Amino acid sequence: MDPLSVTASIIAVLQLSAKVLTYLNDVNAASKDRAKCAVEASNLHSLLFSLRFRLEEGTADTPWYTAIRDLAVEKGPLDQFKQALETLQDGMTDGGLLEKACKTLTWKFKKEEIAGILNRIERLKSLIEIALQMDHFKLSQAIKDDTGFVRTHVPIIQSGVDKIRQDQDSASHRTLLEWISHSDYPTQQSDIIERRQEGTGQWFLDAPEVEKWLSEPKATLFCPGIPGAGKTMVAAIAIDHLLESVHKGSAGVAFVYCNYKAQGEQDVSSMLAAVLKQLVQARPSTKEPVERLHKQHASRGTKPSSEEIFCALRDVLAQYPTAYIVIDALDECRADDGTRFQFLTKLRDLQTTGDLRLMVTSRAILEIVKEFRDALTLEVQASKEDVKRFVAGQIYRLPNCIQRDLALQSKVQGKIVEAVDGMFLLARLHTDSLLDKRTPKEVKLCLDKLSKGSAALDDAYGDALERIKGQLPGDYERAKKVLSWITLAKRPLTTTEICCILAVEPGETELDPENILDIEDLVSVCAGLVVVDPESAVIRLVHYTTQEYFERTAHKWNPTAQQYIASTCLTYLSFTEFKSGSCATDKDFEERLQRSQFLDYAAKNWADHTRAVEGEVLELAGHEQIVKLLLENNANVNAQHGYNGNALQAASLAGHKQIVELLLNNNANVNAQGGLYTNALYAASSKGHTQIGGRSGNALQVASLSGHIQIVKLLLKNNADVNAQGGFHSNALQAASITGNTQMVKLLLDNNANINDYTGKFGHALQAALRHGSELWIKMVQDNIATAVIQLHQDMEELEHTCI
Structure with missing residues (x-):
């Protein structure tokens, strides 16, 4: 090797x-091992710099150069150090995945792993220090000794390196899988199978249709069943059986x-x-397509299309001789x-x-049954033996x-088996109905009243609500509150989330930790209609039919549920x-x-909840940040509802200047009619909120009637229509005339109010003024003599006609 x-x-x-030194300085840890690695690597870095320059200064024909070459041979000291550096780099960046994603670096090494790396650094450092002494005899002997050391210890060192890389590969594998899908169906499987009563479902595994499905290539098994028959448990039993069998074979x-x-999350791409x-x-070993x-x-921040995922799945399946896929509750997949249809086609x-x-x-x-008319079919229903075991x-x-x-006990079993007629869910509900029966007589009376037939589920749910x-x-x-949230939530909620939700108090600006309930207490008050899945920590209704029942009867048991949920979300998002x-x-975001x-839930779903009751929620208009959130998410700024008509009227009535301006800047209709005060400007004017202006509309008449001179000036300044018609007093001039407010009348006339408008209960302005004294009448005649005289003659004729 040349110099x-x-x-x-x-x-x-x-x-x-x-x-690597940069990574060591950036790593999110205060470990002593990390600090020691950084110091030792930095020292060796400096020595290597010195050696590089010494090489560039010397000549290639000296014995010292000959000795130096042995440092750079394959698997020699420099290679060993390079391998140690690569191990450090991969360990801190998960093989480069985190580096590309700009994530926080973490320290994951064990002490024994670092000991091997530090030892390798120390060996090379000693060799470089000798090399810098320019003593080729000493350097040659040191390299020879080091080679012997490495030969003896390489298996141990390599074992440590292999372990580190194995851990890195596992972490990289997990990161890759999480990237392709965030789903966690195995956790759901664990939750469901945990609830299985021992011995139940064996009839399914013993069925000839199942035996044929398990053995016949490309077979399809369709398992229909009535609501509550136990279809999901049957699916879980089948999956559990397959997973146990796979351990002995090679099937996927x-x-x-x-x-x-989860219909919003369960599209074709996500399920594939x-x-x-x-x-x-x-x-x-099948990960290459992923x-x-x-x-x-990943580097572009894009996601693969449905077709790309399909092709990758096809390539992975090609590496399995046989694969089983179980789809539970296809009817709950969005249609x-x-x-x-697209999922089935794929x-x-x-x-x-x-x-x-x-x-x-x-x-x-029917439409699903048609899709499986050529498949093996096995109806799911709760067998009497299974129901007895369950009870x-x-x-x-x-x-x-x-x-x-x-x-x-025997009577309880017999009566419930007789009543459920193949519906496992009903067995559970009937069993729960006995929980508060404290005497044999109460138990027997309850058993005699157990509902049967098609209406049995509704009756059972109704009884539970009564309890x-x-x-x-x-x-x-x-x-x-718990039932409302679980029923109306846009996705499944965790136990932590529901406890936090119920601690939110109207009008508060922070969450009081002393107001947080125990999940056990929340479940216990729901009469068996709510369950918690321990593995996933999800709280849910006991069955899909429970959801359907509550949706059908929401107007009876909690008609204001959606408004409560929307208000809770908005209150929470308004916290200080x-x-x-x-x-x-x-990092700050994760900590938050x-x-x-x-x-997470409130930020992603508040808008959907609010749209359902935007009239009621917008009417509150009490918080500028809430209104901004609503408007940013396309809330209908002119929605009509309730006592105050719409958001602008409500804000005007309450005197919220900033909110009114915000609404007007977002195209609120200042002339919208409705509510007690007819429109927003009417409401603002009638309450005398001089800081709230308008741009047009018959709010002028209200301000005039109330004598709010400053509001009238503000309205006129902002191009309010001085002759706008509407309301009880028709226009502003007539309203001012009724009150006898000379200053107000003059202001309106100076701004081109039409004295001859003849509308409303009191005719025109002069007739209104006539009812309240001649002073105002005379003043108006003086200011508008010609028009007033003509109008006076007309009025006198009408009065004479009235007298006749």
């Missing part, structure tokens, strides 16, 4: 070490739980991506925009390219009078903590989200 090659090797190492397994609450994520997660998409899109296209076996559960909706498993929750009486209403007032109100504006860094658990 230039040695110098080039040193320069390459210098460049890498400079980069993926699944999607369709959810009415979720399947792709699970298959690559199970077999990392890496290709990441390389193509009106074509999502359901899955069938995948079946044509390989051995993909598809299982789908759904309500027996037996719930006895521990029931009152003592049942727990200590075996005969009564909720029968609680203490505070618990009843809490239950109403958020007035500082957006966060300066990603951690502190403010309701912020």
Whole structure:
């Protein structure tokens, strides 16, 4: 190796070490190991600089140069140091993924991993120090000794390096999968299967249709069922069985739980991506198609299209000899925009390219049933044996009078099995209906009244609501809030979010930590209609039919629910903590989200909730920031509703000058009619808010009637129509004339008010003035003699005619 090659090797190492030193200084940690690495790498960096310049000064034919070359041989000291630097770099940047995304660097190394790196740095530092002494004999011997050391310890060092890189690969793999899909269906699977009563669902696994599906290439199994039959649990049982079987084979397994609450997130791309994520997660060696998409899109900040995800999924499936995909609750997948049909089409296209076996559960909706007319079909319904097992498993929750009486337990099981008629959900609701029955007589009376047939679910939900209403007032109100939020929320809520939500108090500017409830208390007041999934920490209604029931009956049990939700969102977003504006860094933003658990939901969904009741919420108009938020999100500034008519009238009536100006600047209609005060300017003028101006409209008559001279001047200055018609007194001049306010009349006449307008209850202005004394009449005649005389004759004729 010539001197230039040695110098080039040193320069390459210098460049890498400079980069790593930058990372070490930027890393988000105060670790002593990190500091020691930074110091030692910096010292060696300086020594290498000196060695580089010494090489450039010398000649190539000296023995010292010959010895120096051995530093740069393959797998020699410089290579060892370079490898240590690369390990540090990859560990801090997750293989470069975080670096590209400009994320915060973190320190993830264990002490034993750093010990090997520091040892390697120290060995090279010693060699460089000897090299700088220009003693080629000493340098040659040192390199020889170092080579022997490395030969002995390389397996140990390499093992540590391999472990670090393995961890880095795992972190990179997780980052890649999270990029392709944020879904977490495996967590949902864990939550569902955890609720399985031992032994239930075996009938499904033993069915010949299932056996055929499991063994027949490209088979499709369709599992329809009535609401509450247990379709989701059957899907979970099938998935659990597949996952257990896969451990013994090489098949791929993926699944999607369709959810009415997540329709906005469950489009074709996201569901295909979720399947792709699970298959690559199970077999990392198949990740290349996803890496290709990441390389193509991540640096540009774009997302792959549905077709690109489909192609990647097809390529991954090609690496599996067999794959099973389970889709639960297809009926809850959005249909009106074509999502359901397109998703099914993509899955069938995948079946044509390989051995993909598809299982789908759904309500027996005609258009879905038609899609599976050629598939294996197995109806899902709760077997009597399963219902008995379920009820037996719930006895521990029931009152003592049942727990200590075996005969009564048997009666409970028999009556509930008889009543549910294949509906697992009804078994749960009927069991919950016994929770407050404290004597055998109460239990038996309740069992005798258990509803059956098509109306049974509604009856059960109605009974549950009656139990909720029968609680203490505070618990009843809490239950109403919880049920309203879960029913109307745009996405599933976590337990942390719901506890934070219920702590928000109207009119407050911050959250009081002493007002936060325990999730157990919130669940307990909802009479079994609400459950918590422990793995995902999601709080939800017990079933889709519960959602449908509450949506149908919302006008009865909580007609103001949407307004309450919108107001809660707006109140929260108006908290003092958020007035500082957006966060300066990603770290600050993450910390804010951690502190403010309701912020993510409120910020993303407040506008949707508000649009449903924008009339009521806009009418509040009490906070400028809220109004800005509403307007920025296309709220209807002229929406008519309620006592005050619209937002502009409400703000005018309340005297909010800044809000009125904001509304007017956003095209609020100053002449909009409606509400008690007819329009906004009317409202502002009648209350005497001189700081609130108008631009046109019959507010002048109200100001004139009320004697608010400053408001009239402001309105006229802003081009208000002095002769605008409308309202009880028709126009401003007539209203002023009624009051006998000479100054007001003069002001209006000076601004070209038409004295001859003949409208309204009192005719024209002179007739109105005539009713309230001749002084004003005379003044007006003096100022407008010609017109007044003509009008006087007309008035006298009319008076004579009236007398006759």
